[in-house]
Amino acid sequence: MKNILFTLMFVISIGSFAQTSDQELNPNKWRVGGGIGLGFGSNDYFGFSxxxxxxxxxxxxIEAGVSAGYQYSKWSYAKQNLFNFGPYVNFYPVDFLFLRSHFEHYLGTHTWQSSNPDVSDLKENYDESALWLGGGYRSPGKVSFHVGIMYNVLYKENSSIFSTGLRPMAGVSFGF
Incomplete structure (x- = not known):
């Protein structure tokens, strides 16, 4: 099922780009952006994304594109590295609102560090897909700020790397 959804999203993204094949890609229609996160908390928590x-x-x-990401988290006795990548499609029914479909695949590890030198660390590998659907607000212009919320329709409560199917999002993009 995950492979079918990934293939479907990939084909939709490529098909969207292919619609422009009769004309040259307009250099003024590209957007580059993303987000950066930093967090601190109890149990010596530190997070970066x-x-x-x-x-x-x-x-x-309609805007179509790709994203990639990296998340690092460390607690007193654990650390996590998580990579993600995937295509997205944004639909703008009006200038300041957007709807988003974003497929992402996540790969990574979570390591629990043992305080006992005679016991080895426990390591778990992650390999999970997510299909995020949602929307939000975006400011118009060459420099655009967006904020919204998405839901992972592939979320499974007892077997997901995510604690919830909901994800807030915020970021900045630059058009050129």
Missing amino acids: ISPSVGYEITPM
Whole structure:
């Protein structure tokens, strides 16, 4: 099922870009952006994330692109490295609102560090897909800020790397 959804999203993204094949890609329709996160908390928690993206305005109402990301988290006795990548499609029914479909695949590890030198660390590998659907607000212009919320329709409560199917999102993009 995950492979079918990934293939479907990939074909939709490529098909969206292919619609422009009769004309040259307009250099003024590219958007580059993403987000950066930093967090601190109890149990010596530290977290860092970065998620760059690049998109192309196919029509004034549709943008398609790809994103990648990296998340690092460390607690007193654990650490996590998580990579993600995937295509997205944004639909803008009006200038300041957007709807988003974003497929992402996540790969990574979570390591629990043992305080006992005679016991080895426990390591778990992650390999999970997510299909995020949602929307939000975006500011118009060459420099655009967006904020919204998405839901992972592939979320499974007892077997997911995510604690919830909901995810807030915020970021900045630059058009050129």
